[in-house]
Amino acid sequence: MEYYQVVGGSPLRGSVNIHGAKNSVLPILAASLLVQGESVIHNCPCLSDVEYTVKILQYLGASVSRDGATLTVNTATIGRADIPESLMKEMRSSIIFLGALAARQGRACVYLPGGCEIGLRPIDMHLSGLQALHYAVSFDGSNICLSGEAAAADKVVLPFPSVGATENLILSSVFLPGKTTIINAAREPEIEDLCNYLNRAGAKIRGALTPVIEIEGVQALHATEHTVIPDRIVAATFLCAAAITGGEVTVRRVCLSHLAPVISVFQQSGCQLQLDKTGVYLKAPKRLRRVKHIETMAYPGFPTDCQAPVCAMLATAHGTSVLSETVFENRFIYVPQLRRFGADITVKDRVAVISGVRRLHAADAVCTDLRGGAAVLLAAIAAEGESVIKNIHHIDRGYEALEAQLTAAGVTVKRIKDEEV
């Protein structure tokens, strides 16, 4: 087991290049199953979730090689349509393979997916959507299996714009003769990225970034090359890191429009911001101001994945801020960990009330989930003294070499293996 030793209290200063978006890479890798030939995918970060996705592809018979941030996937020799518990349990997004296998093999049998404990995270919309495409779906308590002759559905209406269900429906419709229309589709930039990759390979998908996505069936997809978009959540986390430490940072290699939903929060908290083609520069004020109310929403609303890092940031702001979580029902599980640093946060149902304290103090804490883990790390870098953070494997799911980037920006974060103790 590894943990972080953090010496907090110094301002973060410097510039950071933002790596490719985890939530794009994972569905795009699953989508590579649909391509006849090679997919060359650039800007793929080294994250544990990416490595697990690669393992699934290899289990299914694909060959995958990495050269720096480029993954080359060849799915010519895919043989199987099942994914066992050991691979499915590692992350929630493995459910995307259901739609990808359905498209590629006409059948699939995958174990129930795992993932962060931030809510119930049912998959009913994935399954009812696939049923609307005339797949026979069965569940034996462990495995979800798909079979039958699928056909384009005139319209599939999602009750909520679920990111994963939208992706599964797109993937499973790519080869269906006729036109499938997804109504109330998720509008996240990562969905547009998936559609751009598929369209580059020959798919006919229109309407990404809007609530209506139309997929016209094609016969086959051909080899292609694609560069993954930057990770907007990682970029926002670095902006929070500069803000909470009273520092300044330039985040480079970002897409400004994808950051629009979070930028106003930094402005309201008193940070100075400059946005231009090269990235976002943020300079923190002497003390952050409260932000009256933030509510997480599907894109283009404030992202639920930024809720925890922003909560940590507001823990030291002047005044009381309120954060409402509308997407996941259990996304404040990290809050007791922030309290260990002296944060004054109360949670009732899906609302957190953050009474800003002047200073956080060093503490020992654990990561409860990926973004909650990032929030705990932010508290530790703001707190004067030495903190220890355990269960950092959660952070490794979504942030590449985070400790190296923070240390390069003047904040001392050391990864320690237990046996070094």
Ligand code: UD1
């Ligand atoms: C994706 C992102 C995750 C982000 C989330 C919301 C990836 C790999 N992960 O997760 O980082 O936090 O979008 O932006 O892209 N729901 C149902 N039934 C379903 C599907 C979803 O009730 O069949 C619920 C979920 O429990 C949750 C809400 O809908 O409360 C949103 O989930 P969804 O948009 O599907 O999130 P993910 O795709 O799992």
